[in-house]
Amino acid sequence: MSVPPPSRSQPELRVTLGRGAYRWPLRVCLAALTVGLLISLSTRAGGGAAWAPGEARRAIAVYGGGGALIALAAIVWAIVIFRNRVVVTVGEKGLVLRRAKQQAVIPADAVHAVGIVWPVADPVWTVWFDTEAAPDVGAVAKMDGDAVALHRDRSLPSGWLPSVRTAATETLGTAWRVLDDKGEEVEQPRADALAKADRLLVDGTGRYRDQGGGALVAVACGRLARRGPGPARFRRNPDRGRRTIVLRDPHAGRLLAFRKTSRLAGGGRMRVFDADGRHLGTIKRLREPSFHAAGGTLLGTTRRHGDRHIVTGVDGRESASLRTKSGADDGRMWLERSRSAPDLLRTLTLALPMVVRLARQSS
Numbered sequence: 001m002s003v004p005p006p007s008r009s010q011p012e013l014r015v016t017l018g019r020g021a022y023r024w025p026l027r028v029c030l031a032a033l034t035v036g037l038l039i040s041l042s043t044r045a046g047g048g049a050a051w052a053p054g055e056a057r058r059a060i061a062v063y064g065g066g067g068a069l070i071a072l073a074a075i076v077w078a079i080v081i082f083r084n085r086v087v088v089t090v091g092e093k094g095l096v097l098r099r100a101k102q103q104a105v106i107p108a109d110a111v112h113a114v115g116i117v118w119p120v121a122d123p124v125w126t127v128w129f130d131t132e133a134a135p136d137v138g139a140v141a142k143m144d145g146d147a148v149a150l151h152r153d154r155s156l157p158s159g160w161l162p163s164v165r166t167a168a169t170e171t172l173g174t175a176w177r178v179l180d181d182k183g184e185e186v187e188q189p190r191a192d193a194l195a196k197a198d199r200l201l202v203d204g205t206g207r208y209r210d211q212g213g214g215a216l217v218a219v220a221c222g223r224l225a226r227r228g229p230g231p232a233r234f235r236r237n238p239d240r241g242r243r244t245i246v247l248r249d250p251h252a253g254r255l256l257a258f259r260k261t262s263r264l265a266g267g268g269r270m271r272v273f274d275a276d277g278r279h280l281g282t283i284k285r286l287r288e289p290s291f292h293a294a295g296g297t298l299l300g301t302t303r304r305h306g307d308r309h310i311v312t313g314v315d316g317r318e319s320a321s322l323r324t325k326s327g328a329d330d331g332r333m334w335l336e337r338s339r340s341a342p343d344l345l346r347t348l349t350l351a352l353p354m355v356v357r358l359a360r361q362s363s
Helices: 019-042 053-083 160-171 343-362
Strands: 013-015 086-091 094-099 102-107 111-117 124-129 142-144 147-152 175-179 199-202 207-210 216-221 244-248 254-260 269-274 279-284 290-293 298-305 308-313 318-324 333-337
Touching: 013 160, 019 053, 086 147, 086 160, 111 160, 124 175, 160 175, 254 343, 269 343, 279 343, 290 343, 298 343, 308 343, 318 343, 333 343
Parallel strands: 111 175
Antiparallel strands: 013 086, 086 094, 094 102, 111 124, 124 147, 142 147, 199 207, 199 333, 207 216, 216 244, 244 254, 254 269, 269 279, 279 290, 290 298, 298 308, 308 318, 318 333
């Protein structure tokens, strides 16, 4: 008689704050120490000729001491964040929430769904559950009806989203839910929805919709260029600099990243990376851009004809085109990509709406 092997339980997942949660305390601490040190050193510059002895001592006491106090306050700020962080453990029996000396348990059979709530650029990890089965959760984390908001994306370690989704659906055995900014559920997009879309409508907030059925397939997150009023920039991506735009799917999965080079490094170029950070290609020049593979091979060039920006491949055929509204920096744009164009060129042309907006802002 054969004996069945013992069943193996799924490993638990423990998630808490990442380095991003302590970003501002660290910045304040370093800035305060730097300013205090520079002013203190300036009193000694040139043998102290620029400062009278009494003024130098007062400057060191005020600015040096003040900088040290601000740095100390920033350290206390970081300690408070650390001590009050919520640690979440996801296992087969449910979720365990710990905060300082407090703890709350949400049984697995009381969990309705686990997921995120928009904005896509900085989604909030949320759990929906039966509040009667876990009445003490409100003492550990912020409640909103039958949902508890755990952490924002910018405060968690990178790569947390796929790990939490796997733990929720496989270990915990519950549904994964995504709500948009209107509280409506967002359907799971196809993995190749953006790659297969030939005709896309891009609005002023960076949302890419398939014109075939109107489905939302991607959202651009990040500043386009310099700061400015109005909707002429995509939604802010708090984890990235002003020169980076991240293209995410409606479930906040990373699709592509577009990084504009700085002026010191020869501005006017945009490098394109895939979801894993691999360099795919480069777009050179903001006006009439050219598209190049990672190795530098030319794939296509752009020329403007009226309200259309036409991308021509090295074979001389039209590979893509972008139609815009004249003079409307925050208006809609229509991107069409030829099915006969190389896959890499089709991918790089997804940056064309951003490049056109950058060119308009720099003019």
